[in-house]
Each structure stands twice: as structure tokens, then as C-alpha cells.
Amino acid sequence: MKRCNPAFWFVAPALALILVFFVLPVAxxxxxxxxxxxxxxxxxxxxxxxxxxxxxxxxxxxxxxxxALKNTLYFVIVGGPLSVLVSLAAALLVNHRLTPLKGLFRxxxxxxxxxxxxxxxxxxxxxxxxxxxxxxxxxxxxGIDSIDWLGDPDWAMPAIxxxxxxxxxxxxxxxxxxxxxxxxxxxxxxxxxxxAGPRQQLLYITLPLLAPTFLFVGVVTLxxxxxLFAEPYVMTxxxxxxxxxxxxxxxxxxxxxxxNLGYASAIAFVLFSIVLAATVLQARLEK
Amino acid sequence: MRRLLIYxxxxxxxxxxxxxxxxxxxxxxxxxxxxxxxxxxxxPDSATLEHYRDLFDRLELGRYALNSFLLAAxxxxxxxxxxxLAGYAFARLPFAGRDALFRLLLAAMVIPGQVAMLPLFLxxxxxxxxxxxxxxxxxxxxxxxxxxxVRQYAQSIPQSLxxxxxxxxxxxxxxxxxxxxxLCRPILVxxxxxxxxxxxxxxxxxxxxxxxxxxxxxxxALANLMGEHAMDTELMMAxxxxxxxxxxxxxxxxxxxxxxxxxxxxVRG
Numbered sequence: 001m002k003r004c005n006p007a008f009w010f011v012a013p014a015l016a017l018i019l020v021f022f023v024l025p026v027a028x029x030x031x032x033x034x035x036x037x038x039x040x041x042x043x044x045x046x047x048x049x050x051x052x053x054x055x056x057x058x059x060x061x062x063x064x065x066x067x068a069l070k071n072t073l074y075f076v077i078v079g080g081p082l083s084v085l086v087s088l089a090a091a092l093l094v095n096h097r098l099t100p101l102k103g104l105f106r107x108x109x110x111x112x113x114x115x116x117x118x119x120x121x122x123x124x125x126x127x128x129x130x131x132x133x134x135x136x137x138x139x140x141x142x143g144i145d146s147i148d149w150l151g152d153p154d155w156a157m158p159a160i161x162x163x164x165x166x167x168x169x170x171x172x173x174x175x176x177x178x179x180x181x182x183x184x185x186x187x188x189x190x191x192x193x194x195x196a197g198p199r200q201q202l203l204y205i206t207l208p209l210l211a212p213t214f215l216f217v218g219v220v221t222l223x224x225x226x227x228l229f230a231e232p233y234v235m236t237x238x239x240x241x242x243x244x245x246x247x248x249x250x251x252x253x254x255x256x257x258x259x260n261l262g263y264a265s266a267i268a269f270v271l272f273s274i275v276l277a278a279t280v281l282q283a284r285l286e287k
Numbered sequence: 288m289r290r291l292l293i294y295x296x297x298x299x300x301x302x303x304x305x306x307x308x309x310x311x312x313x314x315x316x317x318x319x320x321x322x323x324x325x326x327x328x329x330x331p332d333s334a335t336l337e338h339y340r341d342l343f344d345r346l347e348l349g350r351y352a353l354n355s356f357l358l359a360a361x362x363x364x365x366x367x368x369x370x371x372l373a374g375y376a377f378a379r380l381p382f383a384g385r386d387a388l389f390r391l392l393l394a395a396m397v398i399p400g401q402v403a404m405l406p407l408f409l410x411x412x413x414x415x416x417x418x419x420x421x422x423x424x425x426x427x428x429x430x431x432x433x434x435x436x437v438r439q440y441a442q443s444i445p446q447s448l449x450x451x452x453x454x455x456x457x458x459x460x461x462x463x464x465x466x467x468x469x470l471c472r473p474i475l476v477x478x479x480x481x482x483x484x485x486x487x488x489x490x491x492x493x494x495x496x497x498x499x500x501x502x503x504x505x506x507x508a509l510a511n512l513m514g515e516h517a518m519d520t521e522l523m524m525a526x527x528x529x530x531x532x533x534x535x536x537x538x539x540x541x542x543x544x545x546x547x548x549x550x551x552x553x554v555r556g
Binding site: 005006007008009010011013014015017018020021022023024025026028029032042090093094096098099103105106107108109110111112114115116117118119120121122123124126127131132133134137166171174175177178181223226227229230233234248251252255256261264265268269271272275276279 | 289290293296297300301304305307308310311314322323324325326327369370372373375376377380381382385392395397398399400401402403404405406407408409410425426427428429431434458459460463484487488490491495505506507509510513520523524526527528530531534535537538539542543546549550551
């Protein structure tokens, strides 16, 4: 028997797993999206029919899909930049020359990232509770009328965004800190000698040299935000009045609640196409 | 003066970030219905552990914690091994089409996991893996990001070490086991912690795969409880504390490795 390249045995387990549990399902999803696979076909595959672009046409006429698209874009356009800004501010803060115990503060601000979403949803729902919640009591102290955060269609998405920023900013903060630490200290010293104040140093050294980090953070955040699912799933189930229904949540409901697997696959591919287009566009813009 | 300002902002930021977590612990110690009084309390008047007792004695939270732990531990052990093997090969063992294949894998990371989820469910149903732990463990074992992390790290191992080992007649598997794995320890620890926390906190996939409530993991059990005990705020808070605290303890214990690994991965990536 011919001895094969030992590298084969090293990559075979991982590649086989990726092929069977990722590549194959993605290809199958594309195929499914052109069929009417539903609960009946799940029981009896003979009922499966090829319907071409039927699911995609149905999608374009589905008001729920447009609502979900609008909500997802809201989350991406408002929540994404907000999350990046908070991360950057936190990174500048914990990496500041005068900040003591940098490692400790970095880790403390990172804590929300390692928490379980279902569990922190418990406390956030309590914080947002209109009558007993802490947030409304703080607002009342400032003389602002109380808000039914998760019950008001206008406020539910902002509430989801606030919680998502809290949960996730630590990750990008670490990426920004890594970027900040790769800027040579000598640049700041030279600038200080030339009489540049802290604000000028930030504008003319820090931010321009962080450009590659911005690209990385921007793309990762964009992709992550388009896939919004878990936060509305545990906080609002997409309500009230579908105001927090995202595309991924709609796909989940169509697929795993109503078992319209064909239709749900079409939704998944539309989401994928949008993410891909947005990623390419953003990478172009930032370059 | 500037120093004072920095300290103030720092303390305020940390307080705001940690407030929800600390408050969860505080409310979990309040007696029934104290959390639903008209002015929210920061601390319980008299602390009680009754909700924790309730969770363990009546609601079997210990079982779900054990399920979660065993699942996360098996996923971590297997997944680190699989990804380390592949990551090392992609870095140091030449084979035809290697770099093109790796670029292809990286490009595939743009595909959202949700796209694969529905057919994956059908596939597991075919294999008879629905409602089994294998169904939770196997699909996510190979991670492109994990392979990427190990590959980046393994590229910095000096070639002379590998050459010396080969001259001594060591087989490739032996080189991997007794030379590469110890050398890659820092990144493997990072990967292990990342994987463990990821599967400890995972909610959606166990929810889809596991149908028998005795097999539930902590997050799934907690979400289930939330449906039945929505008004028992203090009890839910205790459940949240039990779910989150192992993750936080693990993170704090290995934070240097974990954050260091993330920073290395992101700078080179």
C-alpha cells in the first residue's frame, strides 16, 4: 500500500466534520430553498415538490419579512456604530496612561461577554420592568415619565440595543486595546515634543493608526449584528407587534416552529446575501 | 486633576457595567416578593438562601449543571484536539492545495451558521442523533476560527526544532504530541477556554437538539423555568446566578491567557 502524506491524517478529522456538518447542510439549504419542504414532507418525503423561485417570490410579498428586514437594519445601523463607539471609548479609557491596574479593569469590563445570555436576560427584563424596574426609577428621579421598555413598540428595539451593547462591547474593546498597544510609543513622544495636546494626538496619531483595527471590528460587528437572534428571542420573542422581529428570528420561527423548512431556507439565504453584500461594501468603503 | 477625572470615569464605567451582575446576586438573596415592591431595593432587608435550596431540591438544577458541565468538557477536549491537529498541519505540514484550501475555509466564515441549521437538524434526524448528547457535541467540533488561531501560533515555531526531531527519527504524530502540543500550550488554553465558555453559554443548539427535559443544559432549563415561574423574580435571579457564576469564575481564573490569546489573534488577523 502506498504511504500517503501524513498531513492528510492531521486535517482529515476537521475537514470531514466541516464537510458533513457545514458544507453539506449549506448546500442542502440552498436546494431546500427551491422546494416546498414543510411539515408534511418531513413525515413523507414523497410530498416534496420543486417550486423554483416560489419561496423567494413569496418572501418579497410577505409583510413580515419586510418588517424583519427593517428591524434588522435598525439594529445594524444604530446598534452597530454605537457598540463600536462604546468599545473604542472603553479601550481608550482602560489603556490610558493614567489608568491604574489596567489588566484588572480590562477584565472587569470584559465580564458581560462571558455571561450566559438567557441568564442576564432575567436581570435585564427586571431592569426594564415598567413598574418595579430600576431604569424607570432612575428616569423618575430625573423627572422623566416612565417608559414601558419592552412593551412599547417604539422602545423595545432601543432596549434590545442597549442590552446588546452592554453584553458585547467588551470583545471589541479588547481588539481595540490590542490595536492601541501596537502603536509605537515614540510617535506620542515626538508629538508631545512638537507641542501636540492629547486631543491632537488622538485625532492625528491614534485614530489614523487604528484604521486596520476599525476595518476588522467593523466587519465582525456588521456580520454579528445582521445575525441578531438571541437577544429578541429571550427578551421579547420578536414582539411587541413584531417590533423586534429580526430576519434570523423569522427564519427560526418559520423553520422550527411552523416547520416550513423550504421557506425558512430561502430566508436564510436572503440573509446570507445581504450580509455578504454589506461586508463587501463596507470593506470597500473603509479602504 | 486629569488623574482624578480619569479615576471618576473609570469607576463610573465599571460600576455601570457590573451593576446588572451584582444586582442579580443581591435580588437572588431577597425573600419572595421583595423584588416586586414599589421602590426597587439594592440590598435585601434580610438575606435568604431559600431560592437556591428550592432550585436544587425541587427544581433539580444540579442535574442540569452536571449536564452542562459534562457537555462543555467533552466538546472542549475533542474540539481542541481536532482543531490543533488541523491548525498545525495548515501551518507546518505541506500538502497539495493547502493554502488555497485554507483561504477557502476563511472565506466560508462569512456564511452565517443559521443557514446550515435547518438541514443540519434533518441530517441529525437521519442519523438518529436528535435528543442525544452526540447530536449536541459533534456538529460544532471543528471550528474554522479555532484552526485559524492554532495555525497563526504554530507558524512561529522554529523550523530547526521540527528538523531536529525528524532527524532523530520521530514520527509525525509523535512530533505533534510531544513537541507541538506543549509548544502551543498558550494558544491551546485560550482555545479551550473559548470553546468551554461558548458551549456552556450555548442556548439555541441544545434547545433544538434536546427534547427530553432530563437532558437539558442549564441555559435551556433556565429558559424553561422562565416560562413557568415568570413572576418569581427572586427565584429566577438565583437560577441566573448559578448559570453565570461558573463561567465568570473560569474566566477570572484564566483571564490573562484568554485575553492575551484574543489580542494576539486579533492583531495578526
